[in-house]
Amino acid sequence: MHEMALAESVIQIVEEAARKNAAAAVRAVRLEVGRLSHVEPDALRFAFDVVKRNGLAHGARLEIVATGGSAWCMKCSRGVALARLGDACPRCGSYQLQVTAGDEMRVKEIEID
DSSP, rough: HHHHHHHHHHHHHHHHHHHTTOSSEEEEEEEETTTOOOOOOOHHOOOOOOOHTTTTTTEEEEEEEEEEEEEETTTTTTTEESSSTTTOOOTTOOEEEEESSOEEEEEEEEEOO
């Protein structure tokens, strides 16, 4: 389950930012997670709850915002929306796609006290 390693990295980023801003506690963490990122949101929530203990984020809630995926179709030379990895181009049916967005995960916002 790579979500545990991802949650540990998120907590490290969040707590470092909180310390730099002299925060007493982290209230919320908002993540953007691309639909094509291979991240399971429920597993990430569980992992986050485990790794946030005993730190500045011990009481923080995790909010996950899913972002859409897109790709460049090499056959029809167009950008297309992509719901899942492995899907065909919705315009021409080709599988010759290069992902251009939706495979990322980032800390979007941190709410601190």
